Amino acid sequence: MAPEEASTATTGGPRRRRVLVFPIPYQGHINPMFQVAGLLQDRGFAVTVFHTHFNAPDPSRHPAYDFVPVPDGLPAGSPGTVAATVEHIFAINGSCEAPFRERLAALLEAPGGRDEVACLVADAHLLTLMDVARQQGVPTLALRTGSAACFRNFMATPMLCDKGYLPVSAESQLDAPVRELPPYRVRDLMAVTSSRHEHDLVCKLLARAVEAVSTSAGFILNTFDALEADDLAATRRDLAGVPVFEVGPLHKISPASSSSLLPQDRSCLDWLDAQAPASVLYISFGSLASMSGEDLAEAAWGVANSRQPFLWALRPGLARGAALPDGFGAETEGRGLVVGWAPQEEVLAHGAVGGFWTHGGWNSALEGACGGVPMLCRPCFGDQMGNARYVEHVWRAGIALDGGVLERGAVERAVRRLMRSEEGEEMRGRARELGSRAAEAIAEGGSSRHSVDKLVNHIMSLWK
Known part of the structure; x- marks a missing residue:
């Protein structure tokens, strides 16, 4: 099925449909989000980037996009431990909720704003902000910047706790195989941490990401079928009703320019x-x-x-x-x-x-x-x-x-x-x-190209 066009002729000329994106402000999450934005912009969508002041992107590198800064009230400097990183993610959700609501409402209330906006693509760790968008009538898609196998680990965490794999109580457990998620050993699981406090924090983080994906109108993954065919099939089975789009490798398929936060020595x-x-x-x-x-x-x-x-x-x-x-x-x-x-x-x-x-x-x-x-x-x-x-x-x-x-x-x-x-x-x-x-996968007619076409058509179907 050929992808639809992302603009519609009106008496005032062509009107571009707009995708909003909101990355979580860490380099490994910013890059894939901008690559998704580049893919969609290349298919004719206008792009608006909501972003925190913390690790803010440089708008001059992306002159075709609109940028909306969202105050976060967070101190400068990256978190240095697992617990601090998780708490930082929770803090971003909480501190950005009200200012994002105000800025999204202003965009939607501007002339033609609500008619243009097709959806919000947000990092799956921004559940609170996805909820804000849905409350204002904006469909949401979740981007996970990890593998399909990793997201299966997210979804399986409650079961892994019930079966006694987690939390880890002894060093001797670490090399035990996780029979429900081969080839993982216990040491390879997401919620293996050094303390019960960290375990509880990570389990909450994973549960919120699963909720963000499960309640979204679509799930975007930076992977490709030939790399993770079995894990993608299992993810689709476990997320019945949520369409899954494997559009990777994004750094190869997307025309987006660099969004590095650090200067590169070429x-x-x-x-x-x-x-x-x-x-x-x-x-x-x-x-x-x-x-x-x-x-x-x-x-x-x-x-x-x-x-x-x-x-x-x-x-x-x-x-x-x-x-x-x-x-x-x-x-x-x-x-x-x-x-x-x-x-x-x-x-x-x-x-x-x-x-x-x-x-x-x-x-x-x-x-x-x-x-x-x-x-x-x-x-x-x-x-x-x-x-x-x-x-x-x-x-x-x-x-x-x-x-x-x-x-x-x-x-x-x-x-x-x-x-x-x-x-x-x-x-x-x-x-x-x-x-x-x-x-x-990224060649003409390849699996990821086909998945991008499906993603574009799906976003068009969300636009009222």
Whole structure:
């Protein structure tokens, strides 16, 4: 079925139908939301971005969009722990509720406003703001920026608690298989935390996200059928009545420009041009994850001792004030480059990159797979443990360094295994196959292109 046009001729000329979007203000959530906005704008929709003052996007990078800032009253600085991050999400919902209601009402009451607006696409962690939109007659669609497998974990959490998997009471439980959600082990579940307080907070967060999706008019996922066919089928079964649109990989299919909150050092691309094919280990632990100074030092010396060329995107604040150890620069001179932040999608697509050491966030895992690059995963929190499990045991395109304190000898062995062994070359072949499947999904007539068409038609059907 061909997608409808997102504008309608009137006596005053063509009238564009408008989609409202509201991302939660973390880099790993902002990027996919802007990519969805880019897809819809490319299909003819006007786009209005509601956003918090915290981590506000730069409107000058997206001149075709309208921007509506929503006061949040929150202090600057990103949360540093699981509990603080969850409480920050709850605080965003609460503090933005009234100002969002006022600004949405003003938009709808402007001349032609209510007639133009088709729907709100909001991050699934913004349940309160989705409720505000529905109260004002605006249909809502939920965007989850993780995998379909991860959302199945969200939905299964009450059952997992009932069956005694959660909360974890002993270290010995962590490696037990979760028979209802293979290939997960207990340690890979979302609600495995260090305290009962954190467990309760995370369970509330997951329940609210499930409610946001279940009460929405549609569910958008940054994945594709060939990558998660079984998990997508199970998600559709469990969400009977809510249409599911797998439109990924968004960073490949969307025409949106960068929405990075950090300045990217593009000089690293010139450095990569001078490196041998598939020789460089790219290292980045994402925009929110953190590590101790001790782990940073062990990671650095493990990489140095591997003698492997590397590009390290070392985000300011990653190690809570710690820096790379003394002597690291001299030891790696001539075969390593450290930058503050890198254009990751371009780096992973570069022919010189042969491996990716990542925290295992979904955006990074998807970008690694699409780039055909095998991964070394060091998960920190949230969905990262489950993603690392899929990279290693389902995709068989990488290695997981699970939990515990990093040790330089283990890092060195893992880097050599990924970059120089026959097993690593086999992982690289499987990663390249994943990249080929992603390319097929976004090609004309591919599964994700078809899903985008269905999404556009669905949004048009919501417009009154």
